[in-house]
Amino acid sequence: MKTIKTYKILNIRYLIFFLILLSTTMHSQSLEDYLSIAAKNNPSIKASYAKFEAALQKSPQVSSLPDPNLTLSVFGRMIETRVGSQEARFSLMQMFPWFGTLAAKENVANLIAEASFQNYISTKNEVFFNIKKVYAEIYEVTQQIMLEEENLAILNSYKELALSKFKNGKGAMVDVLRIDLKRNASETTTQLLKDKKDPLTTQFNSLLNRTTSDEIFASNLTAFEDDFSIKNNDSLLQYNSKLLSLSKKKEAFEAQQLVIKKEGNPMIGLGIDYSIISKRDIPNLEMNGQDAIMPMISVSLPIFRKKYKAMQKEIAFMVDATNFEKQALENELASNFAQASYVVKKSKRLKELYETQLKTTQQAIQLLISAYSNSGSNFEEILSLNQDVLGLKIAIITATKDDFTSQAQLDYLLSKEK
Secondary structure (H helix, E strand, O other): OHHHHHHHHHHHHHHHHHHHHHHHHHHOOOHHHHHHHHHHHOHHHHHHHHHHHHHHOHHHHHOOOOOOEEEEEEEEEEEEEOOEEEEEEEEEEEEEOOOOHHHHHHHHHHHHHHHHHHHHHHHHHHHHHHHHHHHHHHHHHHHHHHHHHHHHHHHHHHHHHHHHHHHOOOOOHHHHHHHHHHHHHHHHHHHHHHHHHHHHHHHHHHHOOOOOOOOOOOOOOOOOOOOHHHOOHHHHHHHOHHHHHHHHHHHHHHHHHHHHHHHOOOOEEEEEEEEEEOOOOOOOOOOOOOOEEEEEEEEOOOOOOHHHHHHHHHHHHHHHHHHHHHHHHHHHHHHHHHHHHHHHHHHHHHHHHHHHHHHHHHHHHHHHHHHHHHHOOOHHHHHHHHHHHHHHHHHHHHHHHHHHHHHHHHHHHOOOOO
């Protein structure tokens, strides 16, 4: 009967474990899933894309001819002419910019739209980087909570061992008290970590523009496939979307200089003037009551040149300002790239060191536990080494997080359309 009862208990435990695992699987989402949600919902990304769409609408505006002018004149008192009274007059005039002006304006608008698109890419990649960064922090806290709970279970087992040795007269009660101190510290640390996770969850959900209380399942950190070690400053200049946006902005300013030059030329207007003439009461009058049609041409006279010269100087200053912006951004990107590359190398090396130290420390603990079971001595050293094990495990998790975050930063610095 005892065997059957034990079997039933085990089945119930397995069922509960399976249901928990199934529930976690059903509700968990990968980092890629979260990025996909952010791409659709994040307000900064949506605002940046809306600005790009707005910039696309500029091209058809500037590449179109100006609206024609239609003038209607009705005479309150008819003007008499030789062939009849002039009742009304219509004038239609269409102005044409200098040759190539509209094409030059369209080119500027297209370059501005391209710069706006690169801003959209930069905004999206920046949001993605922030999501990866917070995701890694949530992963770190989650793993630390698990380690603290695992450590608490180990301390409980140590307490049972210490109590057993004390009852057998081979141990001291002070060993039990030491364990209680460690257990209290571990319980407090666990609660503080859980408190720390709440604002991170809120921040993460805010980036996804969804309910801030939604649970985040950061189960692992996927390694990056890119080999960032072969990347250099040339890659930054080639791929970084912020630099590409400034380059397009500079091209737009330079193209604007041609527009100003074109606008400094005359505009030509073609039109027609149509007058309605009423018949006169004169027999056999040649062209009696025949309406008058008169073709017209007009030319604008851009003789006030100060404004065009000022516009050229303005654009020249804007080109210089953009060049300085690019130089400052290139310096900043190079510095950030070097720092992130250093953190990646540092994290990997520290992780290897911590893993080696962890194996050695765990072996030392096993030897001390065996010795304590026989003699009841060196228990304080066991606790000290156990704390070292916990610290090394936490350090490995932190190094993993730093490695992932720095690689995510490198990916962002080399950002391009994805």
